Amino acid sequence: MKGFLYILECSDGSYYTGSTKELELRLAQHQAGEGANHTKKRLPVKLVYYEEFSRIDEAFYREKQVQGWSRKKKEALIGNRPEDLPLLSKNHTQYPKDFMISMKDEVPEPSVSEPSVPEPSVPEPSAPEPSVPEPSVPEPVEGTTNKIQNNLKELRYEKQ
CATH class of the missing domain: 3.40.1440.10 (GIY-YIG endonuclease)
Incomplete structure (x- = not known):
């Protein structure tokens, strides 16, 4: 049917x-x-x-x-403009500017002025950080498992 x-x-x-x-x-x-x-x-x-x-x-x-579909996309279908359908599938902020101007409805230009872009700031040279000696970790006693010592040893290895 x-x-x-x-x-x-x-x-x-x-x-x-x-x-x-x-x-x-x-x-x-x-x-x-x-x-x-x-x-x-x-x-x-x-x-x-x-x-x-x-x-x-x-x-x-x-x-x-x-x-x-958006209203504009339906209007392209109604107006037999299949070539416009893929462009109108995008989010309205992704429409090319020249395409929007070619549409039947006039699109007013935004009246927002360009924002001023501040000059990039150059970081001031900083003094080198004082070197702090790493604390020494005693080696675990042979034959024992000391979780704290093993954890400290792993942390020291990860830092390197």
């Missing part, structure tokens, strides 16, 4: 993404206020995009995929 993924534009400009077996019937339901709560409160709605699938589960999978 075939299925459809569809995107509606609501009266407030928001998008609603859904899937159905019968696209025309589902659109009529949305327009009559019998659809999802999102569209019910934002009538009238307009079909702006749809895809047809051979099975409803494929349409449902695609619906869930598209629902997770």
